[in-house]
Amino acid sequence: MAPIRDKFTIHSKAVVCQDVELKGDITIGSGTIVHPKATIFAIAGPIVVGSGCIIEEGAIVVNRRKEVMRIGNDNLFEIGSRVESPTVGDFNTISTRARVHHTVRVGSYCVIGAGCLVVPTEDEFLDDYTVIYGPTAERRTWSGRGKIQEADLRRKHAEYLREMLPKFNRLRRGEGT
Amino acid sequence: MAPTVDYHCPCLAQLSVPPPPHLPSSSYSFHPLHTLFFCEECDAVRCNRCVSVEVSGYYCPNCLFEVPSASVRAEKNRCARNCFMCPNCRNTLSVVPSDPPDPGDGRLHIPINTIGEPPFFLYCNHCRWDSAEVGITFEKPTGLAGQLQKFEDSAPESLEFERLKEHFEPVVRASALSSSTGNAPAPPSSTRVRTNSITAAASAALARDIPGVVKYNPLARSARGGGPSKDKDKSVNRDEMPEYRSRVDIVSASAHGTGGGEEDVEYMRHLESVGEVANLEQRWGSSWAVSLHTADLKPLRIPLHSKRSKRCPACAHILIKPEQKAQSVRYKIKLVAANYLPAITAALPHQLDVANAESTKRTLAKSTSVAVTDDDRNVAGMHAGKTYPFQLALANPLYDPITVRLTVQRVHASAAVPSSSGRASPEKPRRPPFAVSLPSNSFPIAAFAEAWEYEDDEDDEMFGLDDDDEFGVARVAGREKGDTRGKLKTGILEKKKNVTVVGGEVVIGKEARGNVKFNMLVSYTYRSDDPSPSDSNDGESIASKVATKPPETKTFAFYTVVDLGPIIPREEPRVEAEL
Amino acid sequence: MDPPIYYSKAEYIETDTGNKVSRRATIAGPQNIILGGKTIISSAAIIRGDLRRTGAGHAVVISLGRYCLVGEGCVMRPPYKTYRGNFNYYPMKIGDHVHIGANSVVEAATIGNHVEIGKNCVIGKFTIIKDCARVADGSIVPPNTVIPALALFAGSPARFVEDLPESTQDNVETQTKRYYTRFQVLDQ
Numbered sequence: 001m002a003p004i005r006d007k008f009t010i011h012s013k014a015v016v017c018q019d020v021e022l023k024g025d026i027t028i029g030s031g032t033i034v035h036p037k038a039t040i041f042a043i044a045g046p047i048v049v050g051s052g053c054i055i056e057e058g059a060i061v062v063n064r065r066k067e068v069m070r071i072g073n074d075n076l077f078e079i080g081s082r083v084e085s086p087t088v089g090d091f092n093t094i095s096t097r098a099r100v101h102h103t104v105r106v107g108s109y110c111v112i113g114a115g116c117l118v119v120p121t122e123d124e125f126l127d128d129y130t131v132i133y134g135p136t137a138e139r140r141t142w143s144g145r146g147k148i149q150e151a152d153l154r155r156k157h158a159e160y161l162r163e164m165l166p167k168f169n170r171l172r173r174g175e176g177t
Numbered sequence: 178m179a180p181t182v183d184y185h186c187p188c189l190a191q192l193s194v195p196p197p198p199h200l201p202s203s204s205y206s207f208h209p210l211h212t213l214f215f216c217e218e219c220d221a222v223r224c225n226r227c228v229s230v231e232v233s234g235y236y237c238p239n240c241l242f243e244v245p246s247a248s249v250r251a252e253k254n255r256c257a258r259n260c261f262m263c264p265n266c267r268n269t270l271s272v273v274p275s276d277p278p279d280p281g282d283g284r285l286h287i288p289i290n291t292i293g294e295p296p297f298f299l300y301c302n303h304c305r306w307d308s309a310e311v312g313i314t315f316e317k318p319t320g321l322a323g324q325l326q327k328f329e330d331s332a333p334e335s336l337e338f339e340r341l342k343e344h345f346e347p348v349v350r351a352s353a354l355s356s357s358t359g360n361a362p363a364p365p366s367s368t369r370v371r372t373n374s375i376t377a378a379a380s381a382a383l384a385r386d387i388p389g390v391v392k393y394n395p396l397a398r399s400a401r402g403g404g405p406s407k408d409k410d411k412s413v414n415r416d417e418m419p420e421y422r423s424r425v426d427i428v429s430a431s432a433h434g435t436g437g438g439e440e441d442v443e444y445m446r447h448l449e450s451v452g453e454v455a456n457l458e459q460r461w462g463s464s465w466a467v468s469l470h471t472a473d474l475k476p477l478r479i480p481l482h483s484k485r486s487k488r489c490p491a492c493a494h495i496l497i498k499p500e501q502k503a504q505s506v507r508y509k510i511k512l513v514a515a516n517y518l519p520a521i522t523a524a525l526p527h528q529l530d531v532a533n534a535e536s537t538k539r540t541l542a543k544s545t546s547v548a549v550t551d552d553d554r555n556v557a558g559m560h561a562g563k564t565y566p567f568q569l570a571l572a573n574p575l576y577d578p579i580t581v582r583l584t585v586q587r588v589h590a591s592a593a594v595p596s597s598s599g600r601a602s603p604e605k606p607r608r609p610p611f612a613v614s615l616p617s618n619s620f621p622i623a624a625f626a627e628a629w630e631y632e633d634d635e636d637d638e639m640f641g642l643d644d645d646d647e648f649g650v651a652r653v654a655g656r657e658k659g660d661t662r663g664k665l666k667t668g669i670l671e672k673k674k675n676v677t678v679v680g681g682e683v684v685i686g687k688e689a690r691g692n693v694k695f696n697m698l699v700s701y702t703y704r705s706d707d708p709s710p711s712d713s714n715d716g717e718s719i720a721s722k723v724a725t726k727p728p729e730t731k732t733f734a735f736y737t738v739v740d741l742g743p744i745i746p747r748e749e750p751r752v753e754a755e756l
Numbered sequence: 757m758d759p760p761i762y763y764s765k766a767e768y769i770e771t772d773t774g775n776k777v778s779r780r781a782t783i784a785g786p787q788n789i790i791l792g793g794k795t796i797i798s799s800a801a802i803i804r805g806d807l808r809r810t811g812a813g814h815a816v817v818i819s820l821g822r823y824c825l826v827g828e829g830c831v832m833r834p835p836y837k838t839y840r841g842n843f844n845y846y847p848m849k850i851g852d853h854v855h856i857g858a859n860s861v862v863e864a865a866t867i868g869n870h871v872e873i874g875k876n877c878v879i880g881k882f883t884i885i886k887d888c889a890r891v892a893d894g895s896i897v898p899p900n901t902v903i904p905a906l907a908l909f910a911g912s913p914a915r916f917v918e919d920l921p922e923s924t925q926d927n928v929e930t931q932t933k934r935y936y937t938r939f940q941v942l943d944q
Contacts, residue, residue: 238902240902241886268901268915269898292840504905506906506925
């Protein structure tokens with residue numbers, strides 16, 4: 001396997017902390033926040049993260065496939081979560097210590113509950129508003145009630161972090177800003 | 178697993194000798210020291226299985242509101258404020274406002290400073306179930322239970338129950354009356370059982386003939402020729418009551434979502450996904466008959482918790498009396514065994530050596546601290562056919578020094594014979610597969626003190642109890658020794674503060690399997706400063722106070738079970754070096 | 757009889773009040789973190805003192821009492837929410853004698869005294885844990901949960917399992933003190 005060539009494209013309005021592990025071809029969109037101790041690994045194909053996402057400490061985003069891994073806008077990857085999905089839509093929440101395998105494509109407004117492991121053996125698409133929760137990763141469909149308030153919370157959260165994180169953490173700048 | 182030492186509670190049994198440790202049932206008689214109580218009045222150990230318990234207060238485990246006992250029944254033992262359980266995953270629900278109306282242009286429209294608006298609904302932040310799914314919304318975010326009260330009261334089950342209560346009311350009242358006039362059979366003679374009007378009525382009702390059902394009477398057949406008995410008619414009259422008519426006919430009840438019947442069969446027949454049927458756990462918590470449909474599940478008010486006092490079952494003295502405040506962890510009275518009996522911990526030195534070496538190695542290698550974990554068990558297991566030393570550390574909780582004597586319970590050797598032969602492993606030896614040696618003489622443990630002011634040269638003699646000071650070793654169930662390494666590690670190993678460590682030895686038979694587990698009698702002698710009148714001797718416990726030098730010292734004896742861990746059988750080839 | 761737990765002198769910094777903090781832990785915004793004394797922060801732990809409440813002046817983000825243990829790989833982070841339309845992080849307060857097992861994530865609002873949290877737990881935002889409670893290994897405690905005093909919680913979502921014995925406070929206090937004593941420098 002050819003050695004991974006690093007190429008980081010970080011939007012000027014994104015906040016990526018210095019203490020973050022990046023490997024491979026990575027593009028990070030406007031307003032996205034990457035907390036310290038997060039990891040983004042583009043092992044095979046590149047990873048493109050949209051705008052307004054929050055990637056918290058200890059979260060790991062990996063692309064094992066050749067195709068481009070596309071992560072949409074306003075997603076939240078909570079502490080210690082691990083996502084290898086080839087595509088992720090918008091406004092998803094990958095909760096603390098949840099793990100999503102590369103066989104799963106995630107729609108929009110999905111919630112992967114804390115500590116859930118999603119590893120179907122065959123390729124699968126998670127429909128919009130899917131909620132996965134509990135010890136056996138049970139599923140149900142969210143009514144979507146409260147999504148505007150939640151989106152509002154996420155936007156304000158990202159806004160807060162864009163202001164506060166640079167005060168306490170050194171930031172990383174990409175090649176093409 | 179690290180070796181364990183559990184303590185025996187006789188639970189008022191006549192026979193105070195505990196069951197042999199290899200019987201699975203023996204685990205019910207032994208408890209960790211910190212779960213036991215001690216009754217000073219009876220001078221005996223008590224456990225959660227034998228104490229009598231009474232509720233001293235109710236509170237909601239979510240909002241922590243302390244509910245007055247008077248309103249608990251009316252509120253049906255559940256929180257009557259804002260606390261609800263998710264019917265889907267049983268998480269606690271939050272009350273949240275609705276989103277501002279969607280402009281309907283298909284795109285997510287987030288106005289600046291979104292503030293939720295009425296109606297409010299209950300929302301589960303774990304599985305994202307919400308009460309609007311089942312049509313429950315609130316105009317204001319407070320007093321939710323009150324807002325739902327009318328639904329709860331108008332539920333068909335609730336109405337049916339109220340109707341039943343109404344129907345039986347006159348009968349209950351009548352029988353309460355008749356029991357008080359002495360017509361009913363005498364209540365149980367025991368004065369311990371508190372009788373109130375309800376239990377009296379119930380017992381009276383149970384003792385009566387059931388109307389319409391002829392009481393079985395072996396003499397009745399021969400007496401039949403004599404015509405119908407007159408007194409039977411009398412009893413029928415007394416119990417006569419109008420026939421109960423239910424609100425809803427049972428045949429059509431399932432149409433109202435009360436469960437059962439053709440409706441449910443039909444529903445199940447056309448089922449498309451398992452998720453549409455509420456699982457047992459989801460329906461279990463509901464007090465009434467619940468619909469089978471997941472879509473019908475309603476939020477449940479959270480059941481109340483209680484604070485409890487505990488009393489000695491023999492003398493009814495209070496052992497545990499919590500403070501009134503629900504979230505206080507302090508007690509007005511707390512008589513726990515840990516304050517009376519020496520705390521015993523067991524250890525296998527060869528396990529500790531391995532663990533220590535491991536910890537040191539890892540600290541040096543990774544320069545990170547490593548706690549000793551249970552994983553070391555395999556490395557440091559006990560092999561059949563070998564001899565192992567073990568240590569017992571005894572900590573004295575008393576402010577006076579004590580003298581302790583340990584004895585391995587002999588009975589289990591003979592008791593093991595009949596019961597073990599038919600058990601899971603047929604080749605199990607008929608004698609206990611191991612022999613345990615303990616110091617046979619008594620040994621001292623220094624007093625507990627808040628500030629440690631101990632001399633190193635702590636003398637061994639404790640108020641002149643011991644005549645022979647030599648700590649010999651008695652082979653309690655002695656058999657031929659296996660491979661004994663040079664030095665025997667029995668006797669006192671260490672004395673430090675209020676802890677004395679003694680060494681023992683276990684010789685494991687060649688064919689041994691199972692756990693090295695044995696009952697041990699611990700008797701300790703302590704100085705009794707005040708021979709108070711409360712120290713009554715009642716014969717029901719093993720806690721017999723023997724005044725060896727009256728009245729200064731007393732002896733208390735209790736049984737423990739020591740489990741040193743599993744034996745690794747011979748058949749399993751293992752190459753780890755021991756010690 | 758418990759064996760010592762060794763650490764290398766090079767890894768830990770010991771403060772005047774006996775706190776022991778691993779150099780391999782990530783402490784963001786240390787000026788906003790208070791350690792009560794004799795508290796141990798293990799390696800690979802992350803403590804987010806930087807996520808402070810907006811506004812002028814000094815703000816305590818995370819406070820831990822005495823004889824606490826933050827296990828290896830734990831993440832301690834204050835909870836956040838919007839209140840009346842304004843976003844903010846809110847401080848996290850932890851009492852004395854609180855042990856948090858390895859690899860647990862804590863976003864609680866308050867944790868009382870003598871609380872034990874197991875390994876691999878997720879303690880959701882704004883959770884309130886009262887005195888002498890215990891959370892079993894691997895539990896998922898959803899946001900806003902209240903865990904009453906002397907209760908054992910376990911599962912996903914974590915629920916009440918049983919009442920803990922009356923002697924819990926004494927036991928936990930003994931254990932946490934003993935742990936601190938066992939935690940020793942390895943002399944090479």
